[in-house]
Amino acid sequence: MNQIKTHIHVLVLIGLAALMFQSQPAFSQTDLNELRFTRATLIVRDLKTSAAWYRKFLQFKIEEYRPNKHVKMRNNDFQLILTQGNATLLKSQIRFKEGKKYINGITKIGFDINQFDSLHLYLERYEQKLAKDTYKDKNLSLNTFIAEDPDGNLIQFFDVPDNNTKYTVTPSFFTIQSSDYINTLKWYTSHLGFEEIEVVDDSNIHYQNFLKKDDITLELIHLPYESMETTEFMPVDRDLAMIEELTFKIGVAKNKAFELDNNGNKIVYMR
Structure with missing residues (x-):
């Protein structure tokens, strides 16, 4: 009986792998006035480990690999840049000052997935950590779960089925x-x-709001006074493993309109 169960699990994984390695374009722009989420840059502790994770579970292909410097990866129109940190500190290693609990900044990015259950099973089978298991987001009316990459960065996945039989990964979400x-x-x-969308579930401990522009959702979380900036705790000679920069484009995007938001987050806007 155990041999039969093992055989079934192997067949399931083979099927999942077949789905995961047949990727479709991440997104296609149909309107020149449509805002597109085109790039994310992450500071990581170990380039090989992080690149392997995004390649295995999100099907990013390596464009350029420079040891001890960076890895540039791509899933069609979306680019992921992994930058090697210096004596990288993980968020789980932060020693908060007395009375402090939270960090300001970009804390999460998210993707629409058409093979949602398969991806969940794939991550689970390889014992990847989930920050929050599958639940129904009442505000977005979507099933979702939140995984952690090798550095503890939060990556959220949304169940958005389509008619494609191949695996699709569409960047659609970020959290500030x-x-x-x-x-x-x-x-x-x-x-x-x-633009703000109506919040139907305000059970979050801190005030949370959702904003949308075209197919991109911004989750905005209001932190209390117990929050702090990275400059308050980071040693000068070390980097924090984090989502460092996000890039958005409209139209042919030849010029940079700005590179920072009002909090000093690296939000690059191309127009």
Whole structure:
């Protein structure tokens, strides 16, 4: 009986691998005025480990590998840049000052997945850590779960089926934590054109809001006074493993309109 179960598990994994390695374009722009989420840059502790994770589970292909410097990866129109940190500190290793609990900044990126259950099973089978298992997001009306990459960065996946039989990964989501909530809300609505959507579930311990622009969702979380900036705790000679920069484009995108948001987060806008 155990041999039969093992055989079934092997067949399931083979099927999952077949799906995962037949990727479709991440997204295609149909309107020149459509905002696109085109790049994310992460500071990592170990290039090989992180590159292997994104290649295995998200099907990113390596474009350029420079040992001890960076790895450039791509899933069609979306680029991922992994930068080697210096004596990299993980968020789990942070020693917060007394009374501090949270960090301001970019804390999460997310993707629409058409093979949602298969990806979940794939991550689970290889014992990958989930920060939050599958649940229904009442505000977005989507099933979702949150995984952790090798450095503890939060990567959220949303169940968005389509007619493709091949695996698709579409960048669609990012999270900003800010202790300056009102001005951050104003900045993203005025500079990037995001609009608030109705919050139907406000059970979050801190005030949370969702904004949308085209097919991109911004989760904005208002942190209390117990939050702090990385400059308050990071040693000068070390880097923090984190989502360092996000890039968005409209149209042919030849010029940079700005490179920082009101909190100093690296939000690059190309137009």
